Amino acid sequence: MAExxxxxxxxxxxxxxxxxxxxxxxxxxxxxAARDISVTIEKTGIKTADAGQGxxxxxxxxxxxxxxxxxxxxxxxxxxxxAVERAVALAKEATPDPDFKALPKPQPAAEVKGxxxxxxxGMSVDQVVRIAVANxxxxxxxxxxxxxxxxxxxxxxxxxLASSAGVALVARGTEIDADIEALLKxxxxxxxxxxxxxxxxxxxxxxxxxxxxxxxxxxxxxGARRIKSxxxxxxxxxxxxxxxxxxIVGAASAEAIQRGRSWLCGKVDxxxxxxxxxxxxxxxxxxGARSGAHDGEGTRRRPLTVIENGRLVNLLHNSYxxxxxxxxxTGHGTHSGSISPTxxxxxxxxxxxxxxxxxxxxxxxxxxxxxxxxxxxxxxxASIDFGFYVxxxxxxxxxxxxxxxxxxxxxxxxxxxxxxDAREEPGILMPTIRIQDVQIAGTE
Amino acid sequence: xxxxxxxxxxxxxxxxxxxxxxxxxxxQSESILVQDGKADKLSTYTDRGIGVxxxxxxxxxxASADSLLRRRGERCLSDxxxxxxxxEPFVSDPAMxxxxxxxxxxxxxxxxxxxxxxxxxxxxxxxxxYERTGRKAGGDAIVNSVVSYSDxxxxxxxxNTAGTLVRTAVSRAVATCLLVASNGHILxxxxxxxGIAGGAELLRRTTPEEFSIRAAEKALALLKARAAPAGRFTxxxxxxxxxxLVHEALGHNAEADxxxxxxxxxxxxxxxxxxxxxxxxxxxxxxxGAFGSYAYDSEGTPSAxxxxxxxxxxxxxxxxxxxxxxxxxxxxxxxxxxSYDSRPIVRMSNTFMGRGTVPLADMMRGVERGIYLQDGxxxxxxxxxxxxxxxxxxxxxxxxxxxxxxxRDVSISSMTLDTLKHIDAVGDDFEMKMPGMCGKEGQSAPxxxxxxxxxxxxxxxxxxxxx
Numbered sequence: 001m002a003e004x005x006x007x008x009x010x011x012x013x014x015x016x017x018x019x020x021x022x023x024x025x026x027x028x029x030x031x032x033a034a035r036d037i038s039v040t041i042e043k044t045g046i047k048t049a050d051a052g053q054g055x056x057x058x059x060x061x062x063x064x065x066x067x068x069x070x071x072x073x074x075x076x077x078x079x080x081x082x083a084v085e086r087a088v089a090l091a092k093e094a095t096p097d098p099d100f101k102a103l104p105k106p107q108p109a110a111e112v113k114g115x116x117x118x119x120x121x122g123m124s125v126d127q128v129v130r131i132a133v134a135n136x137x138x139x140x141x142x143x144x145x146x147x148x149x150x151x152x153x154x155x156x157x158x159x160x161l162a163s164s165a166g167v168a169l170v171a172r173g174t175e176i177d178a179d180i181e182a183l184l185k186x187x188x189x190x191x192x193x194x195x196x197x198x199x200x201x202x203x204x205x206x207x208x209x210x211x212x213x214x215x216x217x218x219x220x221x222x223g224a225r226r227i228k229s230x231x232x233x234x235x236x237x238x239x240x241x242x243x244x245x246x247x248i249v250g251a252a253s254a255e256a257i258q259r260g261r262s263w264l265c266g267k268v269d270x271x272x273x274x275x276x277x278x279x280x281x282x283x284x285x286x287x288g289a290r291s292g293a294h295d296g297e298g299t300r301r302r303p304l305t306v307i308e309n310g311r312l313v314n315l316l317h318n319s320y321x322x323x324x325x326x327x328x329x330t331g332h333g334t335h336s337g338s339i340s341p342t343x344x345x346x347x348x349x350x351x352x353x354x355x356x357x358x359x360x361x362x363x364x365x366x367x368x369x370x371x372x373x374x375x376x377x378x379x380x381x382a383s384i385d386f387g388f389y390v391x392x393x394x395x396x397x398x399x400x401x402x403x404x405x406x407x408x409x410x411x412x413x414x415x416x417x418x419x420x421d422a423r424e425e426p427g428i429l430m431p432t433i434r435i436q437d438v439q440i441a442g443t444e
Numbered sequence: 445x446x447x448x449x450x451x452x453x454x455x456x457x458x459x460x461x462x463x464x465x466x467x468x469x470x471x472q473s474e475s476i477l478v479q480d481g482k483a484d485k486l487s488t489y490t491d492r493g494i495g496v497x498x499x500x501x502x503x504x505x506x507a508s509a510d511s512l513l514r515r516r517g518e519r520c521l522s523d524x525x526x527x528x529x530x531x532e533p534f535v536s537d538p539a540m541x542x543x544x545x546x547x548x549x550x551x552x553x554x555x556x557x558x559x560x561x562x563x564x565x566x567x568x569x570x571x572x573x574y575e576r577t578g579r580k581a582g583g584d585a586i587v588n589s590v591v592s593y594s595d596x597x598x599x600x601x602x603x604n605t606a607g608t609l610v611r612t613a614v615s616r617a618v619a620t621c622l623l624v625a626s627n628g629h630i631l632x633x634x635x636x637x638x639g640i641a642g643g644a645e646l647l648r649r650t651t652p653e654e655f656s657i658r659a660a661e662k663a664l665a666l667l668k669a670r671a672a673p674a675g676r677f678t679x680x681x682x683x684x685x686x687x688x689l690v691h692e693a694l695g696h697n698a699e700a701d702x703x704x705x706x707x708x709x710x711x712x713x714x715x716x717x718x719x720x721x722x723x724x725x726x727x728x729x730x731x732x733g734a735f736g737s738y739a740y741d742s743e744g745t746p747s748a749x750x751x752x753x754x755x756x757x758x759x760x761x762x763x764x765x766x767x768x769x770x771x772x773x774x775x776x777x778x779x780x781x782x783s784y785d786s787r788p789i790v791r792m793s794n795t796f797m798g799r800g801t802v803p804l805a806d807m808m809r810g811v812e813r814g815i816y817l818q819d820g821x822x823x824x825x826x827x828x829x830x831x832x833x834x835x836x837x838x839x840x841x842x843x844x845x846x847x848x849x850x851x852r853d854v855s856i857s858s859m860t861l862d863t864l865k866h867i868d869a870v871g872d873d874f875e876m877k878m879p880g881m882c883g884k885e886g887q888s889a890p891x892x893x894x895x896x897x898x899x900x901x902x903x904x905x906x907x908x909x910x911x
Contacts, residue, residue: 042705045536048504049527052785054493055510066484073491073510083490090486093564097484125530133534147706183707183828192828229675229910259479260587261624263631337485374853376624376631379671381855381906383833385826401831403857403906405674441674443904 005158005170008032011075012162015059015084020164022088024061026103028167028297030335031057032159037125039132041180044140044148046132049125058335059087062103066094067337101323103165107300114287117201120174121156128152135180135211142215143184150180150194150214152207161335167298175200178207182214186222191398193217193367193386197425201287204426217367220388224400227389227442233363234404234411234438235356235390238423238430240366245279245344245433247372248412252306252314253332253339254321256375263378263408264312273310273412276349280305281316283331283342288427290342296335301342304330310412316341343427349418353432356417358393364404364440365390371404378408384440403441411435445470445512446611448494449603452517456498457605459525463499463541465604467742468492468512469784473596474559478571480589481579486564489596493784496520500528502538508785537704540769546607547746551739555615555643559595562644567593570647571619578623578656582664587631588624591656593617595644600742608744616735616890617646618879621656625663632669632852634662635821635837639735639879639890662819662838669850672839674907677815679856680807680899683875684820685836687893690725691795691882692823693832693860695893698727698752698760699778699790699884700767702827709830709860710758717756719864722800725753727762729777729793735879736793736891738780743788745777752795753864764790782887789885797895800870807869807899814842815905817854820878830860855906863900871897 012029019027035053039046057080058071068090070083132152139146158172179196195213199205236244256262264272283301285291294300297319304314317325318333332339357365369385384402388395414436422431449466456464470492477485493510494517505528507520575591595617602610618639625632636659640646681689702708710718728749729737739747743765751759761771764779767790779788808816819837826832835855841848876894 039531043537046503046531046534047537048506048539048787049531050506050508050787051523051527052508053510054508054785056491066482067486069485069487071487071489071491073493076511079490083488086488090488090564093568094484094486095482097482125527129530129534136534149705149707181828190829192826231910259590259624260626261590261622261631261633265631374633376633377666377853378630379853379908381672381835381853381908383831383855383857383906385831385833401857401859401904403674403855403904405672405855405906405908407671407908439674439908439910441676441904441906443676443902 005160005172009160009162009168009170011057011080012160015057015080016162016164018081018084019059019061019088022085024063024088024091026062026164027060028103028161028163029057029059030159030161032157034155034157036153036155037128038151038153039128041132041148041150044136044146046129049129057083059084060335061087061091062100063091065097065100066091068094069336099324100320103163104167104297104299104319104329106166107298109293109300112284112286112291112293114201115173115291117174119202120154120176123154128154131178131207134208135178138209139182139211139215142212146215147183148180148211152178161298163298169294169298171292173200176205178210180211180214182211182218184218184222189222191218191222193221198289199426204287221398224398226400226444227402228444229441231437231439233360234435235360235363235365236433237365237367238432239368240371241433242430244371245346246341249279249281249306249341249344251375252312252316254315254317254325255339257315258321258324261376263373263376267312268315270312271310272312272409273307274415275309276415276418277307277310277412278347279307280345281341282345285343285427288343289425291427295331295333297333299329299331299333301331345429346418346431348420348422348431350420351417352421353419356419356432356434357390360390360393363390364399365395373408380408380411381405401443405439405441411438445601446609448512448514448517449601450609452496452521453603453605455518456521461498461500461605463605465497465602465743467495467781467784468601470599471596473594475592475594476568476571478575478591481575483568483572494520495784496524497787498524498528499539499541500525501532502535503528503532504539506787540766542765542769542775544604544606544608544765547744548609549740550611552613553615556645557643559597559615559643567644567647574621574652574656577652578621578660581657582623582625582660585625585627585664585667586623586660587626590622593619593647602742602744604744610740610744612739614641614738615643616641617643619646619650621659623659623663625667627667630667632663632666634659634666637879640733641735641737642733665850666838666852669852671909672851672854672905672907673909674905676902677905678811678899678901679814679903680816680842680897682818683894683896684878685817685834686797686895686898687876687878688820688823688834689863690797690895691792691891691893692825692834693863694725694752695727695792695795696825697827697860698762700761700763700771701790703761704767704770708827713758716758718758718861719753719756720867721756722870723753723756723864723867724798726751726798727792727795731794734794734892741777741779742781743779745775748777750776762790762792764788780889782889786887789887791884791889792882792891794876794892796876796893797898799872799874799896801872802869803872804897807871807897808842809845811842811845816840816842816847817856831857832860833857856903857906858903863903866901867898868901869899873897
């Protein structure tokens, strides 16, 4: 593996040298390989098993700040050289951009432990199939007529990054995951839910029980009923809160704010949420889903508090936005030039999720679902896809055909509790969150 | 490419595969991003590779590699055979294949202006012109402008053990425009999308008036719009929303792989009246130049026009070779693979509702208080629950049959079968301008959708305040 990774570093450095010779003022190149195995489940059986392997090289060249970017699959030397030539030619065609200052210099960093697991890398198709079969058997023992679909798979990757600024990095990683949907039918009624598990290390996953968890969820969603339109509390369960908080941190991209298109424009150092909300982005957590010592440009990662007691205190930067703002990159750059959060860690509160639910007079408990604001206006108009009606602290029944609406700032101000207990996936914390007085549209 | 595909198919037969197909693909594309007056990112993507699918006993195996070397193709075949054998003991629903009529064909679509026939400089100049005119139309309110364009060619060779050998080449081009406007308090977005199965002629055909200037006008109008009310309303769908309805709510449910897997609400409903007699819904991949069109699907079945709902009755599903065998139906040419490294799965192409007879003005007259939904943005569906969600970028209140105040950012959610039953008027107009990439099982496929205006009696709207 190390030998192969050094080969990718050689490819990167060859491309950087060639690009500079052709006129690139700055250049960085990533190269790597990945192989994957995926077993597909359909109708509560194995449908197919797939495997793939591929290599790719991505060249980013800059001339007077304009960027040319070329991606080529495979390891054919001629194709790679053509891609370098094309990246430089495109950079020369791009409009000069004085806001581009520089690519990151080499920034030594300690390795983030646990991102590669030899046991995952060494797994055979038979072992992946056995995980899928274990899921089927356990789920069928709970509900013989359940209809399961989904997949179990793994990816093993390695790669390198080199730049004209002197960056020379290698990395490798493993991922294994299962995501399974369960559908139960009782006459004309049906209950549907899913669950997943993901890890970069086998010790972090319990892949054989994912289908069982989905079956439990599907059972809970039998008997959905319509509700009336009114304002009530909204409780976001761990899966729902993860997407909600992710959309907030995503809006804190310095690119979107510098360009003036984020609902968070003009809000830096202002209170945007109730004091219950603090979110830290930390890409350095050992075995974390989105962990790595460096970002896609070679900037050293560091923990970053994005929202502190309701105040927006930091933006996510890559080298371009940092140069434009005369600040330092926060290590959230991707190699294609965009900005991406890593592992999100909301600070936990004092009450348990059960206590938060118990205090609710009337509300919706959202088990899972996309509550994402419009990226510019912050308006939310979302379907309650997997929700329960709550009355006097108790979950009463699942909800059918209902929606919720509002503006993100109103919701964030009315956020009045973050639980002290949370679902934890590698590197990521997913608590329960409560928001008061949300407009719910029902059909009863 | 053809020789390698045929060779692997012959080898698969000798090694005991009941069926095998080989797809070899070569894609090249170029993208230009213009932001705030600068063409600051120009990109190119190239990939090629081979995918080998085999049927052994009761199970499929599939393997791919990003190389066209013969030994890599042989390795893919070995891997695919091993994968199928490893899974075979655990199959509960044995794989099947329709009898394949071998096709030997070549369909090389030459666009009016092939992607590489227009210099990057000329494409960039055109985008900068869109950006400049859009920004000018929006005036000082415009705070961010993004115009992007990409075009490319996909060349594919497909061979199977039944003797099919099809070579196709198709180009596609896409242009998008996003203008963000501010009034000092709120931001609003105006967007426009264009996409064709064709080349750089898209840039010659698309005028700023119908593209970037329209996006600017949308953004400005939204600054004056108020948040939508929440609750149940009679709604009128603009053709873009009708497109989302037929694609998300019905089309995904009509994909026969979902039906066979017991995941669709249309399971067991073939032949039933599911909608008003005025409702007919089609999927047609033969429309010249439409974004979702193609000559042969990824299994070599010729493209076709398929009727899903005819005068309210469910008459057909969309089929691959496998689902056709399982349903004892004819293949419909609906199996599409995103790339060489993905299996063909059942997909839509250009999906639309047929034109009706009711003028929009008559449709409006019948609404005491409702919402006119425009500017279809996105949607998704839970086929298992029969629930779909559509998002409209713009909307207007309807009061006593007249268009009222503008509304912003409205989503609707409903149950597919309820909605089809509640369609009480189908317009005499038609538009299909919703090119996009449809996602399913991790793959994406170019599609388009549309139809006439339609009126639906009762739908829940996710607004900000009580109705």
